[in-house]
Amino acid sequence: MTSLLRLCVFVLLALLAFAANSVLCRLALNDGLIDPAQFTTWRLLSGAVTLVLLCLFQSLKHQQNDLKATWLEGSWLSAFALFIYALGFSYAYVTLSTGMGALILFGAVQLTLILFAVWAGQKLVWLEWLGLAIAFAGFVYLVLPTLSSPSLFGFVLMTLAGVAWGLYTWRGKISAKPLFATTSNFVRTIPMIMVALLVIHFYNDEPESAQLEGIILAVTSGAIMSGLGYAIWYAVLPYLSASIAAVLQLLVPIIATIGGVFFAKESITLHLVIATLSVLGGVLLVIIARKRTPKNA
Template identity: 60%
Template sequence: MTMNLKLTFSTFLALVAFAANSILCRLALVQNDAGALIDPTSFTLVRLISGALMLLILCLLYRDSRDTAEVPSRLKQVWQSGNWSSATALFIYALGFSYAYVSLATGVGALILFGAVQITLILLSFINGHRMKWLEWLGLAVAFSGFVYLVLPTLSTPSAVGFVLMALAGVAWGIYTWHGKKVSKALFATTSNFIRTLPLLLIALVFVGFQLDITLQGFWLAVASGALMSGMGYAIWYAVLAHMSASVAAVLQLLVPILATLGGVIFANEAVTLHLILASAAVLGGVLIVLIGKRK
């Protein structure tokens, strides 16, 4: 009973961390009379650096009864656990995530992100040999209908650029998650991939001319997003994944857009519209139908 309560609480913390990333990013990047607290590139830079540092500390602190490696050997293990293809996907996700939230509300952004993640994973599963049943096809059709409804130009829709960027971020995170199914030490692999994104960020800085616009408040919001919600949140999530099936984990992630929407209402004074509720129900309900179909 104690173990179940601990698992439930840890899972809830991880999902809250995922939703909090959306809230923190939106708070940092929303435009007001004085401008944004931080620009998207700077937010991504601080987020990934602080996340890499937090994850590296966790790797150095983490030990099990079979692990007797010294620090230099452990650092080598950490580096070798990741790869450049996963790091590139992580980089595209993080950068697209930041730029998309310049123009998207918190809940809409999270909906697009996690909807795209789930659909990407479904399509990758299909490409790799899984043949979908009629219930899965029905769910996929419902989910895509929700996306179409979300972006119809005659309704109160999100920015087209923001939608494309967040959908791209979701596809990248879906690919990154798919790659993660093959790793044996998820924490080490995530740390290595975070570190590998830093050279890619330097390339991005060249394109923006190293013109960084950072306030102290924006900096700490990015640190909180990177070190706590990404670093600690991912570590907690990987710990609880060992105790649940992949389908259960996927269904649980569907709670994130709902949590992010509630957070946006509480912390960013955003409104919940009927349009967003209907789109959310279609996208998340469609993905849930697919997952039910996979289990059957």
């Protein structure tokens, strides 16, 4: 498998994991199977456990003690961004419609990554700006039928989640060992989870009990889609520019919608076709523009 093909496969796997995460979160929270705090707790804990086991397996396989190296690859800043994203996303999801939540989240992610790129001295050429605009317009067109007035609480939380995910993505561009970095970041969220649970319990004396189905959905989201998916995402980020990393994530709602066509027997509409072609066209323009741009730009 060539390096380019491998990169494309890993990017697709990461985006599929992101789309699956949204579906699992919606199933768990919208049906009242688990509350946002418990969903986030099970999600991050299961992700941490899975990743630690993978690192231990790798250490035994290579007969090396990589535990210290694993810990040092992560950072408290990245872990905090991951924690804020996961908790904010879960709580915002129960107060916003699917379309509005996606619009706020991905809008914040796009803006955060582009601002980081400009701050770092990267220059986006006009073709990149055009591609980003076309892709985002296609994304807005996709979610337009489900938009409704957002609650202020949900808007603030989802915006914070988007900014945090943008920061977490940006931090991944400097990761030398993606599996170790992701593992360390997930493990570092554990004390943050404990503090958050204490605060939430203080204000809510009678928390709702989680149903087994909700816990299973949260663990699946954490162990597979988040833990493994984020490790794959960290593996590809060093090879992507900020503009490409930003615009690629607009494909997530498209993938989720197409998944509904195949697995939920939803119909293929002209609306879906137009939105898909617009986002794909915008992504292609950004990729072409980045390939034409000198390396030092």
